[in-house]
Amino acid sequence: MAVRWYQVVVDAHDLPSLARFWCQVLDWRVVFEAEEEVIIAAAPDALPGICFVPVGERKTVKNRLHIDLTPDDQAAEVERLLALGASRVDVGQGGDATWVNLADPEGNEFCVLRPKKTLLD
CATH class of the missing domain: 3.10.180.10 (2,3-Dihydroxybiphenyl 1,2-Dioxygenase, domain 1)
Known part of the structure; x- marks a missing residue:
């Protein structure tokens, strides 16, 4: 099948x-x-x-599944997403995280990873 x-x-x-x-x-x-x-x-x-x-209801708890995005320039992409309506969120990632946690306009969390070329470093 x-x-x-x-x-x-x-x-x-x-x-x-x-x-x-x-x-x-x-x-x-x-x-x-x-x-x-x-x-x-x-x-x-x-x-x-x-x-x-x-x-009918709004989101109230942390997602159990989320999207990871891999940009060429993490900082620039985070700024672009914030300008589109995303917001920064703290889900307990800690200060040494290599990704940035954001939420869409309805609060669904997603991550912006460091650039693809450094994922294998």
Whole structure:
């Protein structure tokens, strides 16, 4: 039996706004939009995608799953993401962490890792 990773599903309070934030972060686009879901991906037929589905309540606890981003320039990317609406968060990472913890506009945590070229150092 074959299986493929199709998408990650994210609970969202404001689907269109959160989907558009992540489109800007990843340079992706909305590939499907309806009242009950908004799907974003690199291209209409690209997998995996991210699907945003509605929930009535706001996020209240730390994520159990999160996205890691690997930019060419960590400091510049963190500043870009903050300008898009991300915020810094402390999830107990400590002062010696090589990554930066941020949250999207609805509080979902994600990490900005150090540049790819130094991951193997």
